[in-house]
Amino acid sequence: MNQLTRPVWAEVDRAAIAHNVAEFRRLIDTDCQLMVVVKSDGYGHGDLETARAALASGASWLAVALPEEGVRLRRSGIAAPILVLGSLAAEQLEMCVTKDLVVTVYQWEQAQALSRIASRLQKTVRVHVKVDTGMGRLGIPVEQAVDFTAGLQRLPGVEVQGVFTHFATADQPLGEYVRFQQQRFGEALKQLTAARLRIPLRHSANTAATLYLPDTHMDMVRVGLGIYGLLPIPSKSVPGVSLKPALSLFARVTSVRRVSAGTAISYGTSYVTWRETSIAVLPIGYGDGVSRQLGNRGCVLLDETRFPIVGHVTMDHIMIDVGDHPVQIGDEAVLLGGQAADAVTADEWADWMGTISYEVTCMIGSRVPRVYVQRTDAR
Ligand SMILES: Cc1ncc(COP(=O)(O)O)c(C=O)c1O
Known part of the structure; x- marks a missing residue:
């Protein structure tokens, strides 16, 4: 598998890690x-x-x-x-x-x-x-x-x-x-x-x-x-300490289809469209660490909009209901991380999955290439 060609990747921001280390160093004594x-x-x-x-x-x-x-x-x-x-x-x-x-x-x-x-x-x-x-x-x-x-x-x-x-x-x-x-x-x-x-x-x-x-x-x-960049108690930050999540997860749309109302989506037909709509497919699934728990519960960011993950998550694909939004093959979806003013967080995934954020990032599998970047912008 040529990982660099796969339209799925996790971006890890070295600058965020360095920032978080510096924040912890500030919190502890010099010795x-x-x-x-x-x-x-x-x-x-x-x-x-x-x-x-x-x-x-x-x-x-x-x-x-x-x-x-x-x-x-x-x-x-x-x-x-x-x-x-x-x-x-x-x-x-x-x-x-x-x-x-x-x-x-x-x-x-x-x-x-x-x-x-x-x-x-x-x-x-x-x-x-x-x-x-x-x-x-x-x-x-x-x-x-x-x-x-x-x-x-x-x-x-x-x-x-x-x-x-x-x-x-x-x-x-x-x-x-x-x-x-x-x-x-x-x-x-x-x-x-x-x-x-x-x-x-x-x-x-x-x-x-x-x-x-x-x-x-x-x-x-x-x-x-x-x-x-994650907090053990998501609601409890420490005044003066800002942590930056270091990992974002992306996938590009590989298929978009217009479907009529009443169309069943994915294994188990757990989601049936209730209106004419467009269903976009992202080539990432539980084989990559996207938990099955996210089906009909989670969402992704695409074009600065949250779209729901509909139907069961499969091993290699998820489906999102994008309504009438003009989504195209190749468009980039953010599964974890920020886009414009919004962000899907590991804590949200943890809520959807009934677990803790530790498990969310650990689960992202070896099939997902990691791309290391050095961002300077605060997210
Ligand atoms: C013995 C021990 N110390 C420290 C840690 C780090 O914990 P945390 O990720 O909550 O900082 C772990 C993580 O499981 C651990 O097992």
Whole structure:
């Protein structure tokens, strides 16, 4: 497939990423490090391009979920420290050591295995201890933080560089639960200090906590969503902080047909025209990450007008009802992003789909070519 000829593309604005990084840098103290989370191909924006733009504009760390994602960045010449956030299988440990990836640890056997690999390769593996303060996913319980860390510090070839926790309520940051987790993490840190286990990098804040709870910033913040210009709580912006969405999604019309009233559109005939109208076809579908949930719910911008997506979304096409508007083959539709004064946002998609904006951008598939641009206009 020649991707450049496909009339479907996602445009990623490097200037928006740089702008968002600068906004987060403004929010945190100068001695607080900014880790940019580029897992899942940079939340669908492109991991390498995001990493480069972020490191050039004030980020000092990167985070990935999989070591394979970290290896990809290393192979492309990224030398910045990279933390692997995800859980690992035994087969994935060696690449962490050889590629100088920083590993999240919370299981003793895995830490021992890392130590053996590092010793064999005559290298040092840096690790960050993950404490589970209430996420219920990965991490050691608060009560085991001291024993676990003390054990790690005795392992040859292992350097304990960080300790962190992850908040479960990213989209309700002012709730009591995040305060409960913060307090639990504080207890773990107090116990580590009392045991004279000094760990240089303590971190807890994701985008929401970085934006809304400055007292969670500590030595480093781990920001994903906000770097891509999206808010974890769409209705809750922070005064003085403006984030710019970095991704737009486009498709060109490949067919327009005039149909009479009573014409059924797409699989399942869930939409039947109620008047004579024109139906335009866009060559993008759920195979590209346009959720089926958008059928008869979502809309696109074309010629500065919102037109509804009608009928079911199919794997490779969607249909829009453009009425009597003079739409032609080749016209450009905006599925995500701005056109004139209006914009279809990832938060709207999330509403239509019953999900969160994280999933919207991650879902845009590898069939959709990414085009990187440097826009200076504020959107
Ligand atoms: C451990 C960890 N830290 C930070 C983040 C970044 O979260 P956000 O995108 O809300 O900033 C994630 C994302 O899932 C994560 O898993």
